[in-house]
Amino acid sequence: MKEKPVPENHHPEDLPQGAPSRRDLVTDRQVAILVNQGARLLEAGRAREALPFLEEAYRVAPEAVAVCINLGGAYILLGRHREAVPILEAAAEREPENPMVWVNLAAAYLGNPVLATSEQQERAIGALLRSVDLNPATPNAYYNLGLIYKDRGEWDRAAEAFAWAVKVDPRDRDALAWLKRAEAMRDATAGGEAL
Template structure:
């Protein structure tokens, strides 16, 4: 009997122990729920602070959210976004990478990670992240647009084309999407389509220097040199640059306006004395002047050869320029 009572007591003790364990489990679950609630409150506060422009304070709130619940994907995504806005791309990349680890099927995590990788110049990694994002939501405009841009920057215009076209289809009123599509067409050598894309973009957005320069180049590739001159004139009124003046010199030269071409090339060199295409253009114009003078304008020959030699000091790998210098030098 005594042994039986002892066993009964042991059973009671075990029951008490199990009850205590169950109580601990419930307490842990309740604590987890409370921590998650606190984390979400920090996320909400961070959103409000971010809307007010208080980014440092918003970041601090998101860090508290992650301390409370390290597995709250939204907190990592939002933190990555704020770091990106502040220009702290390495911190943003770490936050998005953790969000992707926690929730690989999160479009926001995959796309945000791709965007930051893109901004960091890690093009191959950005392409992979954009593709993962599009596998989740293939109809997202920004992911299609940025993937096309990344492919184009990698020199893979053929791969960029379907995504650039999809971006325009998703948002026909986007000027940047049409500029991007035009750049893809131009890289593929389809300048007629590129011109149409650029002209459509010009009706939807401000005439930015990249748009005008791209349009001018495609006009030149199709032999529409006067239109190229007109477009570059618009560009130079907006933002003078050595490249724009050099392109203007090229267009004038093709129109056989040699003196206007020489003046444009001089302007390019004045803005950037290491712009060797402009030095080449100037040298060729001056050698043309020398030839048109029945080879009597020695000053034009001397100055032209000097411009070509300066170009070769910048870039030696120019066989045609080497040939001109050897003939007229």
């Protein structure tokens, strides 16, 4: 199909506002291809291979929340939590009602769970609570809350979070196992016993 030439007296200001240009459409399609390729690699456990696709998508479209979530996720999987934080915080500002932004931001805030400080844990808890406030069925949000509470020795809260995780996904064997352990620890510490 041949494009009509733009008349010489036609100025860019005369174009309808908000209409995507051909260049924008091509760029959007390229970004979608890059994100899809990166997401497939992430799902396959190949974060290092996904990174170039996602970084290129971010270079072209840093405002795209799907790009930010996937790139942030890749950085988290590669242990580059500090790099993920500003990307995911910007995504949270753009789409504060997106529960997956908050789940990923929680992981970025937490960093390595074994080395996490109390402040990192509190920031992660805040992000996860925001996620479940938005959508109680957000995948892994309650489970991750339970793990943080477990690490803090807050067995009542851990048991409650794992119970919600099991309610969200009754087939989650890990959540069920942690629920039983957290309940046992809660009951033992309530009676003055230490396991």
